[in-house]
Amino acid sequence: MMASVYAGRTAVTGIGTSIPPYKLQQDEVFERIAESCRDDLDIMRWARRIFRQCGVETRYTCEPEFLEPAGKCRYLPDRPGMPVPSTAHRMNTYERESVPLAVHAAREAMADAGIGPANVTHLITVSCTGQFLPGLDSMLVQELGLPWRVNRIPLVFQGCHAGLKAVQLARTIAESQADYKVLIVCVELCTIHFQPPTSRETLFGASFFGDGASACIVETAADGQEHVFRLGQGHAVLVPDSREEMIWRVGDRGFDLYLSPDIPKRLKSFLREEAEMLLGKRSLPSLWAIHPGGRGIIDAVREMFALEESQVSYSRNVLKNFGNLSSATILFVLKEMKSELARQEIDRADGISLAFGPGLTAELMAFTYLSKAEAVQSAGSEGAYV
Template identity: 55%
Template sequence: MNPVSNNSQVSILGIGTALPIHSISQSVIAELLATSLHDQPDLARFSRRIFRSCGVETRYTCEPNYLGTSEECRYLPVGDRSNIPTTEERMNTYRREALPLAIEAAEKAIKDADIQPGNITHLISVSCTGQYVPGLDVMLIRHLGLSSRVNRLPLIFQGCAAGLKAIQMARDIVQSTPDSQVLVVCVELCTLHFQPVKEREALFAASFFGDGASSCVIGHADQYHTHYLQLGTGYSVLLPDSTEDMTWEVGNAGFDLYLSPRIPKLLGTHLVPELEMLLAGDNLPDLWAIHPGGRGIVDSVQNVLNLRDDQTKFSRDILKNAGNLSSVTIMFVLDAMRSELQSVDSTAKEGVALAFGPGLTAELMRFRYVPSYASLLTEHDHAYL
């Protein structure tokens, strides 16, 4: 668990993100859901309240069916539910729509890192909202021009924490094999799994998930790299007494998600000792890349750590403008953070990235924003990466 030394340059060298072309306002999706609950007025009123308070204003979807009238929406039907898309139909849509988003994000990351696709040695593909074989990894190799001998590591069905999990896996690969360059690609089509709601708990999941893709390239930084994120130590932990608080199971009409309202409280209870272990006596850093699993989760982390509003704004802005994109989201947060630090000509700053998923799993990782390789070499302050 010891921090890596300051001369370790395993870093995120490039980041790319992508969103579907269809955007939908929170008020529109809330009305679709409330209308589908016309025969359950109490639940409909509760749904409107949840959708207004969850911190989301806009989401993106690969499914144009949500853009029509409530009578036309097959995912949240007003009356007859016999035409709800089956899991097979949803997976066919996933297979058609996931690849273009993944390619867009990956191409941006490769360009941002200024590397050749053929130099990628490892591909970590991440998704929990759809599967098929030959999978996304095989398709990406073909479309991106990667080597046919690239080491493929699919990371599937790990939920929202998987994006940061993949970054930490890539860091470990590069640390053990310095010449490696790892491409991480996450794609999630969460809106494919919306379905009629029968109980209050299901409304929490429906209120903030959206579709998108993100990607990053991880390798060793050198004197030519600027504005990158140096990766420090990190780990994954299962939080106690929380196994049933987040579940994701395959059903006949899509995947069935359950999110317990206890999750923010659980994180508030167990996060502090984990961060104490991660930081090993060092002070809290300036930067916080928090996976916005929902407004309550960001609130809980901010309150328990006494963070300022400007330290959680990146997470809240992504939640507001795109929703929770599951594993994809953490790279959106890191990209927004890096862009602002670059725009204000910031000096090097240390940070912590956090993501949470089924288990209940917490992923924790230290990182540092580095404006340039040369600036890092001239620093003489305490380095706690």
């Protein structure tokens, strides 16, 4: 029997998410942006266009200042020359706010998988919006009561694709020994890097990024375990001659982001070939977990593979309700998908997950949703599964 590209022995058995308490309505954010750049008609025009087209209605932030008028928000001063928060200030905010969000998401994921902290053998932490030491991984060991000897693996400053990269790494770890249980925790506080709207580039970040955390458990799926994503084959690709398309650098006033408007076009130039390499001669799956890096990216993938609107609805809903949460976003999408498939009482469906980040880097991974996990037998020495 041909080995399945979709369903290996390990699975995502539990997913958790968390968001900060402050809700940003897109029209209200635009009003604050407009107040901040009212004397620059070109920026105002671009802001109106970007905010209307990005596909976001609400987002969340850990910073209550964004609920204030522009003149009272240090991140969006209403006149030139006003001081804005330094990188050190933003990192202090990150250290204070990231841990509670990460803890909440991790506890929810463990509860969803039905395991306790003592069962976790590996901890992968993912973030690109802040750093401190002792790091998030050390804090989570203490806050969650994980074993002191848990294997800690931080993935730092990799960008939006790192959440799916962590899942691929966790799959490899969990496949190496049947009793390994990997906890992945992604936390991103994107809004603390908002910059005064002085260019189109700063408007992109202000228009669709939000804050939040997500977590999941990757382990050998037990027979009868409910609502799991069995993890199949996957790979990553670095796209040649595209390193200037997405840039994320540390600046004096936070991290400076540049996103090229040509990214959807670049995806169309290589993604079909990568999907064909992953799937071989198999037909396209029904489930698509796409990282919603923006409305244009979702549209590009839908058009490229002639997908139905229902197939990209999970990604659109996450973008609409939470914005782009960088590395944490892909688990929000899988949670949305899991909930809807359970509601529809779907027994089994194959899928593919896609995430994109600086490089340009694309992560691709096949999976199978099962309402109840089945026992899987090894099929040969190369680690393939039937």
